[in-house]
Amino acid sequence: MFEKVSTDVIAELKGIFGEKRVITGDMIGADFAHDELPGGAAHMPEAVVEAASTEEVAALMKLCSAAKIPVTVRGAGTGQAGGSVPVEGGLVLSLKGMDQVVSFDEQARLLTVQPGVLLQDVKAAAEEHGLYYPPDPGEKTATIGGNVSTNAAGPCALKYGCTRDYVQDAVIVLSDGTVTRLSSGEAFASVIGSEGTLAVITEISLKLIEKPAADAILLFPFMDTESCVKAADTIINAGFAPAIAEYMDTDIVEFAGNVTGNPVFPIEMDGERVAATLMVTIEGDDDDAVMETMEAIAEMAEDLECLDILVGDTPTMKRDFWDAHDAFHTAMESGAKCANEINVTVPSQTVAELVSFAKDLGAEKALKVMAYAHVGSGGVHIHAVSDCAKEEFAVAFAGFAEAVYAKVAELGGDIGGEYGVGYAKKAYLKAALSEVDYAKLAETKASLDPAGILNPGKVI
Ligand SMILES: Cc1cc2nc3c(=O)[nH]c(=O)nc-3n(C[C@H](O)[C@H](O)[C@H](O)COP(=O)(O)OP(=O)(O)OC[C@H]3O[C@@H](n4cnc5c(N)ncnc54)[C@H](O)[C@@H]3O)c2cc1C
Known part of the structure; x- marks a missing residue:
């Protein structure tokens, strides 16, 4: 169906991008063959082009659609x-080279950027203007x-929504080279x-927004998963509008803590193992307002059935909590011989059911299964590790993943x-979608x- 990148095409590419920004053969870095997918197979491109402008991308797409050459876009490959x-x-x-902030419209609070600007630089640019860009999937x-x-989400999706909620408009290049600016409608x-x-x-x-003036973190340890997730829902439903309500399974806290040497979150209380900890971020117009909300939540302690309430209100404590949380993800691969993961969203009230299902199934398959989740927005991260042989792990994980993705579909969740x-979740998406929904996706692909x-x- 597709053609190879011929020497004639390379010559045309060099006409568009110049000699230096068309990379071929041994000069292509090994990183271009993979992203951060654990255990993902390597697929080398035939050539890499580094774009600097919309016009170059348009010329490339025109050339590739005429020559029937596949084009895979790459940002940072994370x-x-x-x-x-x-x-x-x-x-x-x-x-990645299209990394310029284009403009800032102060009145509309609109920051216009090229796509290669890193998330950390978008956040910094917002701060320079005294404003805030909330979405943060974790990898800055x-x-x-x-x-x-x-459409990256992450912990603060509960209060602030996903990346989609901040995109006011976008310049896009279609596969035939057509350039359009979209701000609404089906295609957008x-x-x-x-x-x-x-x-x-x-x-x-x-779109940038006002940054909350003050915040603090509350930690609630629990004896079981269900109570932990239920408490998050209780706090949300009581109208306290937390920015974040993060469920953290003690197995993941302990595992990552062993890798980093500092678990930070509670593992045992009064000689008993804690099952999970809920980390809640409260924001307000000033410290007094935050304190008032924290006190009101603390008054509900009995209803929440938590073992204790710990407060993190200094910059050091807050940073320590987030450093420990962010280490969950990176600790998996360094802490075990084999590791893989499942990242999905499910309706918030089913988070505990999914986590328990995955843990029970993991135990049957001799996999150590650990999880954390963004309660409210329903993002769930399930990690499976083992020190068995790689082949054995691959077989066990494949069966585990198939059953967990089927459970996600049954709970009305979203595989992606x-x-x-x-490509990693493609087969599971097809199995999860109805024929009608799958046909709709195919129709959109065929039209654009x-x-x-x-x-x-x-x-x-
Ligand atoms: C430690 C860690 C934690 C993470 N946590 C999360 C998380 O909580 N939630 C989450 O969603 N992800 C998470 N990720 C995954 C990843 O960081 C995000 O998916 C991120 O948005 C990918 O950005 P990237 O620039 O690396 O894109 P890439 O990996 O380069 O590309 C991602 C996809 O977007 C396409 N693409 C990239 N740029 C463009 C463009 N300009 N136009 C059209 N298509 C484009 C690519 O073709 C590809 O399909 C995490 C990754 C790591 C390593």
Whole structure:
């Protein structure tokens, strides 16, 4: 179906990008063959091009649609679903060099950036203007183009929503090279979160908001998973509007703590093992307002059935909590011989059911299963580790993942709701969607990318 990148095509690419920004053969770095997907196979592109402008991307797409060459867009390659990996060969279009802040409209509070600007730099640019860009999936060296293309969420989605909620408009290049600016409508909605399968996003305008003046963190340890998740729902439903309500299983706290040497969160209380800890972030207009909310929540302690309430209200304590939390993800691979993960969203009230299901199933398959979750927005991260042989782990994890994704579908969850679908979750997405919903996805793909050259082998 696709053509190879011929020497004639390379010559044309050099005409668009110049000699230096067309990389071929041994000069292509090994990183372009994979992203951060654990155990993902390597797929080398035939060439890499580094774009500097929308016009260059448009010229590239025109050339590739005529020549039937696949184009896989790459931001920072921090994805964990294989989204930026060129599974069908062809070209990788790197947008990391398109890393300029284009403008800031003070009145509209709109920050316009190129897609290669890193999330940490978007946040810093917002702060320079005394404002706030809330979405934060955890990996701050990801590009904003990658965040928009996976509709990245993360812990604060509970109060602030996902990346999609901040995109005011975007310049996109379709697979035939057409350039359009979109700010609403079906195509706009489809392109956000489409993982480079429908269009290349070359400019993004982001809405910034007022930064909360004060915040503090409350930790609530529990003897069981259900009470922990239920307490988060109780706090949310009581109208306290926490920014974050993070469920943290003690197995993951302990495992990561053993790797970092500092678990931070409670593991035992009064000689008994804690099952899970809830970390709640409260925000307010000033410290007094935050204190008032914390006191009101503390008054509910009996209803919440927590073992204790711990307060983190100094910058050091807050940083320590988040450092310990952020270590969960990175500790998995360094702490065990084999590790893999499942990242999804489910309706918030089913988080405990999914976690318990995964833990019981893991025990049957001799996998150590650990989890943390963003209660309220329903993002769940399930990690499975083992020190068995790699082949044995691969077989056990495949069976585990199939059953967990089926459970996610049964609970009405979204397989790609955290980290996207890429190629890693493609089969599970197909199994989870109804025929009608799957046909709708295929229809959108056919209408926006009729040549099928944008990121083939992904999502559907
Ligand atoms: C430690 C760690 C924690 C993480 N936590 C989370 C998390 O909580 N939630 C979450 O969702 N993800 C998480 N991720 C995954 C990853 O960081 C995000 O998916 C991120 O948004 C990807 O950005 P990127 O620039 O690395 O994109 P890439 O990995 O390069 O690409 C991701 C996808 O977007 C497409 N794409 C990239 N840029 C564009 C563009 N401009 N136009 C069109 N398509 C494009 C690619 O083709 C690919 O399909 C985590 C990763 C790590 C390593």
